[in-house]
Amino acid sequence: QVQLVESGGGVVQPGRSLRLSCAASGFTFSSYAMHWVRQAPGKGLEWVAVISDDGGSKYYADSVKGRFTISRDNSKNTLYLQMNSLRAEDTAVYYCAKDFRGAMDYWGQGALVTVSS
Amino acid sequence: DIVMTQTPLSSPVTLGQPASISCRSSQSLVHSDGNTYLSWLQQRPGQPPRLLIYKISNRFSGVPDRFSGSGAGTDFTLKISRVEAEDVGVYYCTQATQFPITFGQGTRLEIK
Numbered sequence: 001q002v003q004l005v006e007s008g009g010g011v012v013q014p015g016r017s018l019r020l021s022c023a024a025s026g027f028t029f030s031s032y033a034m035h036w037v038r039q040a041p042g043k044g045l046e047w048v049a050v051i052s053d054d055g056g057s058k059y060y061a062d063s064v065k066g067r068f069t070i071s072r073d074n075s076k077n078t079l080y081l082q083m084n085s086l087r088a089e090d091t092a093v094y095y096c097a098k099d100f101r102g103a104m105d106y107w108g109q110g111a112l113v114t115v116s117s
Numbered sequence: 118d119i120v121m122t123q124t125p126l127s128s129p130v131t132l133g134q135p136a137s138i139s140c141r142s143s144q145s146l147v148h149s150d151g152n153t154y155l156s157w158l159q160q161r162p163g164q165p166p167r168l169l170i171y172k173i174s175n176r177f178s179g180v181p182d183r184f185s186g187s188g189a190g191t192d193f194t195l196k197i198s199r200v201e202a203e204d205v206g207v208y209y210c211t212q213a214t215q216f217p218i219t220f221g222q223g224t225r226l227e228i229k
Contacts (some may be wrong), residue, residue: 044221
């Protein structure tokens with residue numbers, strides 16, 4: 001069965017960096033685009049970034065462009081989100097999600113990132 | 118950016134009764150490839166989102182047939198034919214026709 005497991009969350013000071021990982025299993029990882037989506041406490045969903053199956057195409061939300069980088073290692077079945085220059089408003093649960101025909105069909109349990117001094 | 122507007126934001130429903138959620142986009146969601154990338158997600162309390170419907174009306178694997186999606190262009194609807202207790206949660210419409218991908222504000226479904 002499809003599994004997505006995020007890791008790397010935690011508490012970080014404003015301006016610092018953090019890298020999230022998402023370990024995938026149960027499907028051919030290299031055949032699917034992958035997304036990061038976040039949810040601030042008590043708020044709705046916000047799309048963060050997407051990467052194509054081969055890593056050649058990447059798109060970002062304006063709110064993270066220039067600060068966050070999405071990447072993948074298909075040999076390790078792992079998706080990454082490098083987050084630099086973190087701000088308080090980046091505090092959220094970060095989900096990785098598998099792309100399926102323009103939708104997100106499987107989601108991880110999420111990793112909580114708290115940006116606070 | 119395409120703005121997704123859901124109504125209502127809260128929907129108290131009696132068990133066994135139908136429920137309907139509307140989603141309107143600020144521009145047409147018809148992609149140049151002819152597809153309309155409008156999907157619906159359910160988020161139960163304390164859980165990650167779950168895909169219910171993709172491309173307007175296609176039920177995802179394992180989704181009960183009491184869930185249905187319809188619409189075209191800029192107006193879309195999610196219907197639950199008979200609400201069950203396990204349907205409590207927040208429902209989101211989302212579009213992937215154009216980047217950035219955007220979500221509606223969410224509609225909270227609760228039992229009366």
